Amino acid sequence: MNEEADETALLGPVDGKFSFKKRKDGSVDKSMVVCKLCNKEFAYHRSTSSLKYHLNAKHVGVSVDVRLTPSTSTHTQPTLHQMTGFRTRVTKSTSEKITNGLAHWIALDCRPLGVVEDKGLQNVLQIASSDPTYELSCRKTVTKRVQQLYDNEKEDKLNLLEKADCVSLTGDHWTSVSNSNYFGVTAHFIDVKWRLHSFALTIQKRTTRHFAENVAGDFESVAEAWEITQKITTIGTDSARTMIAAMRQLTFQHMPCVAHVLQRTITVCLADSGFTATLARCRKIVGHFKHSPSNTEELHKEQTQLEQDQEPLIQDVSTRWNSTLFMISRLLKNQEAVKVTLAKQKHKLTMLTTAEWDRLQRLETLLKPCRYVTELLGGETYVSCSVVLPALRHLTHTMEVSDDDPAYVVRFKGDFIKDLSQRQDTLNHxxxxxxxxxxxxxxxxxxxxxxxxxxxxxxxxxxxxxxxxxxxxxxxxxxxxxxxxxxxxxxxxxxxxxxxxxxxxxxxxxxxxxxxxxxxxxxxxxxxxxxxxxxxxxxxxGTPATSVPCERLFSLAGNIVQKKRAALSSENVNKLVCLSVWLKEKYNK
Structure with missing residues (x-):
């Protein structure tokens, strides 16, 4: 007790926030204390309750350890509001809004549910709300809110489909990182106010094989679940044999994806044209930089000296549309930087000749209209079916042979027009x-x-x-x-x-x-x-020209079903993917 009294006399009551009053003769009056923050005097009889109340009431934010016992206090029990030292607290309605907003954020931006357990996020919300006692809702609560949000948004989509007279579907299959097969379907229609709607219906996990009868059954089950069987006009898919066979078993019109047809033509013509050897050398040059960080850094230095942007080279992928065009365009843009960098390095690459650089330039000119048509037909926010014929006509016109075309260009154009015309015969004209x-x-x-x-x-x-x-x-x-x-x-x-x-x-x-x-x-x-x-x-x-909407749906699903989230259930994948699409559609209006 003597040690505690000596420490109090030395620091003053309440952790030194008060000091004892000094008399005129210089002695200390231990029956009176003075607040160091506002110089107000208080009577002191070894009880600090009134002093702490003063700090909580007049000096908000000052940390005070309030510990009252019946033997040391003659005042009423302090409220929780007074104990925290803050005048504002998050109300129940505000807490509900924060929980709903958190569920909305998780669904819209494809965030994992585990963010509700992040201490950093809780700290941010405590600072924003000026309430250090605020605690995030648990995972179970947020999961319920996401389910409620999904149910509400699905009800809105059902109401839209109920008012629609005709609905077009697009569908395809996708394999996740966990080697699970998913079947995705999107709906497209024009409402009575002439607004084009395009949104996801479902992305379901499938364990059956891709037989035609199974695929046809999947489309029928989705149509029945959304009550649009009698409203479906067309179903858009790629040109896979299974899809074509499945469409023969259904009563709906089949719309083969025009973009898939076009890309197949490009792939075949590039493999059989005079650009094969040149493209093979391009891939080796790009790989030389892509597989070595030091080589890429040297390329960036040369780009800086030439006052160009530091951008990496692009490697083409056979299954990625327009990737060959992107590769040669980036290579041509950085032609000088690539030449200078390779001249300073030891390598076994065969450099492109002047004639081969010229071939790349001509190939870029040939492939640019194909990219334009692909992007034009793959849009979801505008009418695309009505531009199929004009777009293909424009593409055919650009592929007409001119007098100054070299032999390899004439060959490419001829093969392109021939192959495309044969593939167009399979389209729904x-x-x-x-x-x-x-x-x-x-x-x-x-x-x-x-x-x-x-x-x-x-x-x-x-x-x-x-x-x-x-x-x-x-x-x-x-x-x-x-x-x-x-x-x-x-x-x-x-x-x-x-x-x-x-x-x-x-x-x-x-x-x-x-x-x-x-x-x-x-x-x-x-x-x-x-x-x-x-x-x-x-x-x-209202019918889309391609199955690109499904491809975009799978790209979004790939951001959700990642390696760290590969164990997500099929129901949660469907819920999160569809919710993200639906909510983004609202923001884009």
């Missing part, structure tokens, strides 16, 4: 042709030979006679006025009176719009003038 005609950008059908254009309009006329007008939305007053203005000089007052021929004639008389304009916006303003054709337009324009 009827659907893209109708979609092109119903798109106001290319409805003149100049991408088709003159003799084939009439057949497209004849098929649309037949569709108008078959398709009921049940899907036409009730016209509002404003579209009705627009339609009356458009029909001011018409001999017929209604489309029903003039019949399919008159409806097509009025639509074909409409001027085409620019290639940069949105066809959906055009139909949004002209739907009242062409009600029956608008039903067909919504059906045919």
């Amino acid at each position: 009827g659907w893209p042709r109708v979609a092109t005609a119903l798109g106001p950008r290319f409805k003149d059908l100049k991408c088709l030979p003159r003799g084939e254009r009439g057949g497209v309009w004849t098929s649309i006329e037949a569709l108008l006679r078959i398709e009921p007008n049940r899907a036409t939305p009730e016209p509002t007053e404003e579209p009705a006025r627009k339609r009356s203005l458009l029909l001011f000089n018409s001999d017929s007052e209604s489309e029903d009176e003039e019949g399919p021929n008159g409806a097509l004639a009025r639509y074909r008389a409409e001027p085409t719009i620019s290639e940069t304009d949105c066809p959906l916006q055009w139909w949004s303003t002209h739907e009242g003038a062409h009600p029956q054709l608008s039903v067909l337009a919504r059906k045919y324009l």
Whole structure:
């Protein structure tokens, strides 16, 4: 006790935050203390309770160890708020919002559920909330919130699909790092407000073999689960034999992926063309730098001296679209840096000759339109089916032989056009042709030979006679006025009176719009003038030209099913992948 009294006399009460008052004669009055922070005087009788209350009330943030016992305190028991030394605490509603936001973040950005156990994240939230007592919700709670979020978002998607008249699907298979097989499906349609929707339906683990009947059954089970069996128009897949055989067993139209067809043509032509030896040397040069960090560092130094960006060379991969173009483009861009670096090193590489560098330049020119067409057809935020024929026509036009082409270029172009035309025979030509005609950008059908254009309009006329007008939305007053203005000089007052021929004639008389304009916006303003054709337009324009949406779905799944998360259950994989796609769709609107 004497030692504690001596220490208190030396430091002052409450860890030295108070000092004893000095009398005028210089002696110490141990019955009075003075706060060192505000110089307020207090009576002191060996009890520090009132002093600690003063610090908590007037000097927020000062650490005070409050320990009250019935024998040493005559005051009421302090609240938890006073004990922490902070005036603000995270309320229950705010804590709920933080937990929901945490679940939203995990789903949107594909974060692992284990982040709720990170001390660093808890420290950040404590600082942000000014509450050092805040604790993150446990993994079980956050898992429930993710499930609730998935259920709510799925309900929204079901409501959208319920209102849709026609739905197109794309599907494919994917193998994860744990060697598990997953089957993914995406849905695409245009709603009554002429907005294009494209989102994931499911990515399910499959243990059966890829037989045609199994694949067909997978598509049917997904359609039944989402209650869209009667609404499906087309199913887009790659051109694998199993997929083609599976589509024969289904009643839906098959849309082979145009991008896959194009890339197969490029692969075959590169293997059989005069660029084979040159590309083989390019791969060895790129590998020389890719497999040696010191070689790459020397290349970066030369790039800096030439005032170029320090960028690595790119190695092409046979299964990665346009990777050969990326390889030769990067190599040509850094041609001088590569030459100088290799000249200073000891190696057994065979350097490219001037003629071979020229060949690479010509090959880059040949492959650039292919990349443009692939990216154009693989879009999800715009109508892609209506640009299939114009894009392929543009590509064929660029591959026409000119007089100044060397022999190896003539050979490549000839093989390309021949192989592509043979592969196009396997495509579903009827659907893209109708979609092109119903798109106001290319409805003149100049991408088709003159003799084939009439057949497209004849098929649309037949569709108008078959398709009921049940899907036409009730016209509002404003579209009705627009339609009356458009029909001011018409001999017929209604489309029903003039019949399919008159409806097509009025639509074909409409001027085409620019290639940069949105066809959906055009139909949004002209739907009242062409009600029956608008039903067909919504059906045919909503079909994607490729199965790229599924490929993107698998790329996202690869960010979730990693080596450290390879044991995720199939249900959690499906939940996290779909949620991420759905939430990102909301942010992109």
